[in-house]
Amino acid sequence: MLILAKTAMAIMLGFILAIIVGLLFIPFMKKIKAGQQVSKSLEKHQIKQGTPTMGGFIFIIPTILATLFLWMYGSLEITSNIVIVMFVFLSYAALGFVDDFMKIKFKNNKGLSRLLKLLIQTLIALVFFYIFIRNGGNPTIEISFLNFEINLGWIYGIFILFLLVGTSNAVNLTDGLDGLAGGLSAIAFLAYGLIAWSTSWLSGNNEIAIFCFILVGSLLGFLLFNTHPAKVFMGDTGSMSLGATLAAIAILTRHEISLAVIGGVFVIETLTTLIQIIAIRKFKKRVFKKAPLHHHFEELNWQETDIVKVFWVVGLLLAMLMITYGVWL
Numbered sequence: 001m002l003i004l005a006k007t008a009m010a011i012m013l014g015f016i017l018a019i020i021v022g023l024l025f026i027p028f029m030k031k032i033k034a035g036q037q038v039s040k041s042l043e044k045h046q047i048k049q050g051t052p053t054m055g056g057f058i059f060i061i062p063t064i065l066a067t068l069f070l071w072m073y074g075s076l077e078i079t080s081n082i083v084i085v086m087f088v089f090l091s092y093a094a095l096g097f098v099d100d101f102m103k104i105k106f107k108n109n110k111g112l113s114r115l116l117k118l119l120i121q122t123l124i125a126l127v128f129f130y131i132f133i134r135n136g137g138n139p140t141i142e143i144s145f146l147n148f149e150i151n152l153g154w155i156y157g158i159f160i161l162f163l164l165v166g167t168s169n170a171v172n173l174t175d176g177l178d179g180l181a182g183g184l185s186a187i188a189f190l191a192y193g194l195i196a197w198s199t200s201w202l203s204g205n206n207e208i209a210i211f212c213f214i215l216v217g218s219l220l221g222f223l224l225f226n227t228h229p230a231k232v233f234m235g236d237t238g239s240m241s242l243g244a245t246l247a248a249i250a251i252l253t254r255h256e257i258s259l260a261v262i263g264g265v266f267v268i269e270t271l272t273t274l275i276q277i278i279a280i281r282k283f284k285k286r287v288f289k290k291a292p293l294h295h296h297f298e299e300l301n302w303q304e305t306d307i308v309k310v311f312w313v314v315g316l317l318l319a320m321l322m323i324t325y326g327v328w329l
Contacts, residue, residue: 003197006075010210011217013069017062018221026052026225026232036233037109044298051230054100056238058225059182059218060093066214075210080135081252082207084128085245091124092168092244096236111236118165121244125164128248129157142254163247163256170266171243173273173292175234179227180294180308182234184265184315185242186219191262191319192249199253208249215245228305264318265311269293 029035035050067086070076099111133139139156142149152159175181193212196205222238225231234242243266250259260267269292276291289299297307 006210007193007197007213009075010066010070010213011220013066014059014062014214014217014219015221016217017065018059018218019224021061022055022058022221022225022232025055025058029054029232034104036235037103037107039109048230048233052232053104053235054097054237055222055226055232056093056096056234056236056241058232058234059215059222059238060089060241062218062221063089063211063215066218067211070210070214077207079207080131081205082211084131084135084252085208085211085248087131088124088128088164088248089241089245091127092121093237093241095120095124096238096240099240100235100237121165121168121240122161124244125161126157128164129160132160132251137252141256143257159256160251163251163259164244166270167247167259167263167266168240168243170263170270171246172236172239174266174269174294175239176292177228177294177298177304177308178230179223180311181239181242182219182223182226183308183312184263185246186216186223187312187315187319188246188262189213189219189249190216191323192246192253192255194323195255195258196249196253205253208252212249228308258322261318262322265315272296 029052033050034052034054036048036053038045038049064086067076067082071078076082095112095117099117103109103111138151139153140149140151141156141159171181171185174184189212193209193216196209196212199205222234226234246263247259250256250262272288272293273291275287279285279287288296290296294307294311298304
């Protein structure tokens with residue numbers, strides 16, 4: 001009963017705070033004309049030009065406040081795992097904020113260069129790996145039901161880099177339709193929250209579970225403003241932070257392999273983009289009408305809301321699969 005009470009409190013607190021922040025944040029962004037610059041290649045999205053961006057703050061600020069509140073209330077212990085998660089959460093949010101700010105300032109869709117973003121993402125991942133190892137992290141990959149365990153040593157650092165940078169960019173790519181990335185992220189964090197509760201015997205997993213539930217509540221509050229027609233976009237501030245944090249939690253709960261399934265839609269979106277790039281550059285042909293995959297369905301004249309619903313259902317089914325079997329991966 002205590003677990004259920006803490007879960008309900010975490011979700012409710014994140015949700016209520018997100019609504020409050022959203023009601024204050026969106027009018028402010030409209031007042032300063034901090035709107036999204038939509039790519040000219042997305043003809044169907046030109047109507048969204050000027051929609052307030054940096055909406056990631058609507059779930060980032062409540063998550064921080066709710067975490068601090070529950071800590072002061074005595075319902076959450078600030079462990080090394082929470083510190084690591086918050087470091088990743090805020091570091092990638094800061095990077096995304098700078099990227100969004102430059103897009104607004106120069107009124108284009110470029111922002112930071114890809115190389116610079118990759119270098120900063122890599123630096124954050126290296127700091128994460130250092131803190132992880134210094135706090136007793138084990139550089140191994142385990143699959144319990146196969147009785148499989150391999151110590152990767154320093155190569156685990158490269159693996160962490162791949163997960164953090166890859167997932168961060170995957171969520172960023174998926175953030176192309178109203179409510180799509182936010183809904184899928186809420187589902188993914190809910191799954192990891194439940195998995196963390198199921199492995200609460202591991203040090204720090206209780207706190208990670210509570211953090212996940214706070215973020216789920218904050219994302220649900222954000223979705224009130226972000227579902228079609230969106231009143232605000234999360235921007236890179238939100239998408240990069242969500243992706244990296246999702247990867248960090250997968251690592252800290254020792255369920256790295258599960259990320260490929262729980263974040264399956266993010267993986268598919270990324271693969272379709274890579275396939276399209278390779279096909280165009282190497283074979284001068286398109287495999288999809290447009291990439292990532294959600295834009296392909298748009299070109300097939302699917303309604304935006306229908307695409308989002310289908311992707312949410314797929315994400316939910318994959319998450320349910322891992323909630324059932326994720327303890328063993």
